[in-house]
Amino acid sequence: MSLLKSIEQWGRMRAAASMHMNVPQGGGSLPMQPSRILVIRTDNRLGNLVLMEPLLRSLKIRFPMAELDILASDVFSELIEYQGYNVIHVDKKGQIRNPGKFCDLIGKLRSRSYDAAIDAAHPHSFSLSGAVGALLSGADCRISTDAGDSPRWYTHTVPEPSMNWHESRALHSLGAAWDGWPEWSPPELHAVHTVKRNAAGIHVGASGNKGYPIEYLEELVDRICRRVILEIYWGSRAERETAEYLGNRYPVAVMPELSITGLIEKIAGLRLFITPDNGPMHIASALSVPVTALFRIDNMERFAPLSEGSLILYNEDGPDPDSAAEAVLEALGCY
The missing domain is CATH 3.40.50.2000 (Glycogen Phosphorylase B;)
Known part of the structure; x- marks a missing residue:
């Protein structure tokens, strides 16, 4: 395990201890027509960003007038930006070296006045980084699945999906907190300047x-x-x-x-x-x-x-x- 990874995990444990897992579940009601939505996925996994695409697409379909931001690691966030989404970049290494960057990020999130924050980190387990990100966003409505300790951190949870579901379908189910949620379909990416080759x-x-x-x-x-x-x-x-x-x-x-x-x-x-x-x-x-x-x-x-x-x-x-x-x-x- 790298030194930076060890420091990151130590920081997460310290955060959990200081908060003592006592975040109140109460909060704002589920907004029927949110004007600003934050989706959180900050790990450094390229495939996970692709698997999140059906959730993002359905949010745009369900709430066409809403502003949608994605909080994502700067390592692979280019993928989401290339598909036309607005990304708020997380520089994990930079935040470890300079904690002031973390404070700047919190300020940026709070300034957006989100109506809802969706933790799209791990549909089958609790993610402390995702939970803290949702909490620090300032959104009154915070959504996740009900896996693990999640109900103690979020205002709204959806049932943990079946382990037999495709991961993209499991992530898509986070939007089922809202009525009229579009049906899942597989991830889609679009290339603009492609030359077909044999x-x-x-x-x-x-x-x-x-x-x-x-x-x-x-x-x-x-x-x-x-x-x-x-x-x-x-x-x-x-x-x-x-x-x-x-x-x-x-x-x-x-x-x-x-x-x-x-x-x-x-x-x-x-x-x-x-x-x-x-x-x-x-x-x-x-x-x-x-x-x-x-x-x-x-x-x-x-x-x-x-x-x-x-x-x-x-x-x-x-x-x-x-x-x-x-x-x-x-x-x-x-x-």
Whole structure:
């Protein structure tokens, strides 16, 4: 665990101790026609921002005259801004180094006079950071699911969704506090400047134990790179090294470092995207690009790609590369 992460967790525990979990549930009533709404999701997870999109879209449909702000980490917030939403950026590292930035953020939130704040952090568990963000926003109406300690922090809760629901549907259910809430539909992203290409893409990385083993990845690339134009995508420095290793051994195109907007534009032009369970997988799905998803954790119901033509392969050690290659080539019409 990094030093900054340890300091952040220590700060959260101190905040919980000082507040003693005694935030009153009473407060403002549920506003029937809110004029300003804040949605809170401050973790540094690209895929979670994509999965939140149905909630944001339905809020715009249900309350077309309301101003909608999203409180999000500055690491990946470009994704939401590119879709036309207004983002209030959270600089977590900067706030740790300079607590005055945290005070500035509180002042900015209070100045907006929100009618409702929705904590979209974790629909199946209590999030202290989300709860504190909702409280400090100054909104009289604070909404979350009723998971864990949530009812002690919020004025309104909705039932914790089923663990069998897709995560985007679970997050969307936060709006069910209001009557007339639109039905859920899968996440949607839109690319503005995309060039369609007769190519497939493969992403080489994922966080934690979701990553596809390098020896399997190399076998998969070897099987398909001479049958299709293959673009190699990466995010972190370690992933870049893997991508360059593959680029030196196989006839593939290693993508340059891309902004979030650039990643969206490039993925949108692909015929197929091959990837472990990661943020770019959710981007491809939301762009209606078929995905061949290589899962190592049995949570496909919650996090599967939903685009038409997508295929999920699962094995806790990593899906068999020969089977994955056969599936990719068949999907691309190479047989």
